[in-house]
Amino acid sequence: xxxxxxxxxxASLRRMINLNITAGASNVGSETTFSxxxxxxxxxxxxxxxxxxxxxxxxGVTLHMLLHxxxxxxxxxxxxxxxxxxxxNLIRIGQDFTDGIYSSYYLNFISPISRQKMEDxxxxxxxxxxxxxxxxxxxxYVNFICLEDDMFTLKHQGSDVLSYYAINRGDVKDSDxxxxxDSIVDSLFSVFVNLGxxxxxxxxxxNAAESVGERLDKKLRENLRDTRNSFFTGFSTDSFAAxxxxxxxxxxxxxxRGVDLATPLHHTWTYQAxxxxxxxxxxxxxxxxxxxxxxxxxxxxxKEYDLNNSDGFWxxxxxxxxxxxxxxxxxxxxxxxxxxTHLKSLKNDIPDEDVIxxxxxxxxxxxxxxxxxxxxxxxxxxxxxxxxxAMALLNSIKSRKLDVYFEMEEKIMGRTxxxxxxxxxxxxxxxxxPKDKLRVFLILYLCSNNIxxxxxxxxVTALTEVGVDTRAVAYLKRWKSLMKITAGAGMSxxxxxVAKTVSMFSKLMNQGSALVVEGVNFVLKENKLPxxxxxxxxxxxxxSEEEKDYRYFDPKLLRPNDNxxxxxxxxxxxxxxxxxxxxxxYMEYSNIASYAKKKAxxxxxxxxxxxxxxxxSEQFLGQLTRLGAEIS
Numbered sequence: 001x002x003x004x005x006x007x008x009x010x011a012s013l014r015r016m017i018n019l020n021i022t023a024g025a026s027n028v029g030s031e032t033t034f035s036x037x038x039x040x041x042x043x044x045x046x047x048x049x050x051x052x053x054x055x056x057x058x059x060g061v062t063l064h065m066l067l068h069x070x071x072x073x074x075x076x077x078x079x080x081x082x083x084x085x086x087x088x089n090l091i092r093i094g095q096d097f098t099d100g101i102y103s104s105y106y107l108n109f110i111s112p113i114s115r116q117k118m119e120d121x122x123x124x125x126x127x128x129x130x131x132x133x134x135x136x137x138x139x140x141y142v143n144f145i146c147l148e149d150d151m152f153t154l155k156h157q158g159s160d161v162l163s164y165y166a167i168n169r170g171d172v173k174d175s176d177x178x179x180x181x182d183s184i185v186d187s188l189f190s191v192f193v194n195l196g197x198x199x200x201x202x203x204x205x206x207n208a209a210e211s212v213g214e215r216l217d218k219k220l221r222e223n224l225r226d227t228r229n230s231f232f233t234g235f236s237t238d239s240f241a242a243x244x245x246x247x248x249x250x251x252x253x254x255x256x257r258g259v260d261l262a263t264p265l266h267h268t269w270t271y272q273a274x275x276x277x278x279x280x281x282x283x284x285x286x287x288x289x290x291x292x293x294x295x296x297x298x299x300x301x302x303k304e305y306d307l308n309n310s311d312g313f314w315x316x317x318x319x320x321x322x323x324x325x326x327x328x329x330x331x332x333x334x335x336x337x338x339x340x341t342h343l344k345s346l347k348n349d350i351p352d353e354d355v356i357x358x359x360x361x362x363x364x365x366x367x368x369x370x371x372x373x374x375x376x377x378x379x380x381x382x383x384x385x386x387x388x389x390a391m392a393l394l395n396s397i398k399s400r401k402l403d404v405y406f407e408m409e410e411k412i413m414g415r416t417x418x419x420x421x422x423x424x425x426x427x428x429x430x431x432x433x434p435k436d437k438l439r440v441f442l443i444l445y446l447c448s449n450n451i452x453x454x455x456x457x458x459x460v461t462a463l464t465e466v467g468v469d470t471r472a473v474a475y476l477k478r479w480k481s482l483m484k485i486t487a488g489a490g491m492s493x494x495x496x497x498v499a500k501t502v503s504m505f506s507k508l509m510n511q512g513s514a515l516v517v518e519g520v521n522f523v524l525k526e527n528k529l530p531x532x533x534x535x536x537x538x539x540x541x542x543x544s545e546e547e548k549d550y551r552y553f554d555p556k557l558l559r560p561n562d563n564x565x566x567x568x569x570x571x572x573x574x575x576x577x578x579x580x581x582x583x584x585x586y587m588e589y590s591n592i593a594s595y596a597k598k599k600a601x602x603x604x605x606x607x608x609x610x611x612x613x614x615x616x617s618e619q620f621l622g623q624l625t626r627l628g629a630e631i632s
Contacts, residue, residue: 004149032060040083045156085113094124112139141190155613162612164582165623201553203254220555251573257582260530264620267406272318273586471628584611
């Protein structure tokens with residue numbers, strides 16, 4: 001089985017914590033080396049979804065701290081630094097040299113450090129007199145954040161430079177765009193260094209995706225030209241099959257967020273997407289506020305839950321529709337209660353008349369019970385976690401009528417007649433929040449070409465009357481007019497009908513369940529989203545507009561930008577990486593993952609989804625509002 005991108009990045013981090021000792025060294029694995037790990041916020045975000053505190057301790061990390069926090073002296077223990085080579089970080093590392101708080105330094109930079117900055121760092125070490133204490137300096141090429149086996153993002157906490165707003169704001173300078181594009185290219189280069197293969201690049205014309213494609217092609221060519229230092233010359237097809245995507249070279253599909261602005265605004269339906277949209281899932285961790293039942297007063301408490309691959313229930317159901325998740329939680333709870341009842345019944349199975357029979361007949365049962373108890377308690381904690389998340393989601397579904405909005409948006413995207421006029425939903429004071437109403441109107445506006453000016457003004461007036469900030473409408477109106485000038489380029493297209501409506505919990509579970517809700521409906525949809533359709537057409541080499549309109553780059557060709565048909569690969573791709581410039585979301589990831597899973601049964605295809613940042617609908621709406629404020 002091919003090693004995932006996530007596993008490759010974990011291996012890189014483990015090697016770093018093992019002081020970058022090669023696998024063939026004789027002392028590897030002989031004993032644990034205790035160390036201190038110092039990272040910046042970017043490094044923290046890379047490590048957080050991949051390695052738990054327990055994992056770090058097992059690898060000998062006794063302390064892990066932020067670079068810019070207050071840190072005391074820790075003698076006789078190697079200090080492992082993991083950070084970006086920024087001016088601010090290098091100054092702080094230089095201060096650590098001067099203070100002499102560690103006996104040895106292992107410097108690991110997330111992305112390559114420039115020669116000038118390397119010389120500045122060396123000068124700081126000389127001035128502090130600690131040059132002998134600096135044991136190793138490494139460029140790690142791990143400048144991306146893996147959230148899933150087949151999903152990664154680039155934006156770290158506290159950064160807004162890679163967002164849709166940052167790329168499209170009105171006062172953005174060419175120098176700012178260059179910095180953003182170079183940052184994206186460096187990260188994508190790191191992704192393919194970890195995968196160990198040079199991709200064939202397809203990118204949209206006339207937008208940020210094309211700029212990324214051109215720059216990445218150039219960067220890959222320059223690395224391949226330097227055969228002594230190339231990251232890709234040592235990979236044979238055998239090693240690639242063992243540890244990378246497959247025998248064939250992967251396809252990199254670069255798309256701009258503007259190809260589909262409706263999906264990021266869409267109300268979601270799968271477990272992972274709902275958790276992100278409603279509860280703001282971030283770096284595989286979600287925070288929930290609950291009523292504290294231990295106090296008589298109306299006090300609340302917050303709980304944090306990790307949602308990652310170590311959680312079997314999450315791995316199995318994160319892409320499932322919410323009704324199926326609710327039913328699965330109920331089943332897990334029933335199975336636990338059955339096992340708990342069985343354990344309690346053991347004490348009643350002891351016969352009073354025969355002690356010998358007691359020992360012979362019940363020892364095995366008691367041993368089995370004691371052995372299974374820790375696992376049973378762990379299972380109960382996991383059930384409680386998902387029950388809390390499901391209840392929090394359900395409360396939002398009921399209070400905001402999210403099922404109504406989801407069904408209506410599905411019909412709008414599927415070109416199906418609405419059962420209830422949108423204006424009626426907008427004017428209903430009990431149906432959703434103002435932002436929910438704005439989102440459904442924006443989707444209608446993006447997906448319809450026959451809204452008259454009078455109808456548009458009527459909708460805007462109605463939205464304003466219910467307290468909606470309509471600056472996002474102003475931005476999309478201008479955006480749509482620009483798209484019409486370019487003959488519809490970038491306009492979202494939705495095909496396929498809507499699947500049947502599934503009545504939720506009342507039919508799925510017993511009436512006694514805490515998750516039962518009357519009158520809540522969800523629509524299950526299986527048709528491809530626009531980006532999934534683009535990936536399918538490019539992977540399968542279909543004769544379509546996507547195939548014709550996307551530029552072709554092969555960094556291994558001698559002549560750059562050789563776009564002639566004779567030089568192109570003619571075999572459908574088995575593996576692909578799709579990257580969205582301007583932000584992605586879990587709805588697209590789930591749709592891509594579902595597509596790849598269906599294809600994998602027949603053709604063993606695999607698709608990795610990446611984006612500059614993962615934004616939920618409210619965050620994306622906020623970016624559109626900021627853009628609208630600039631033109632109002």
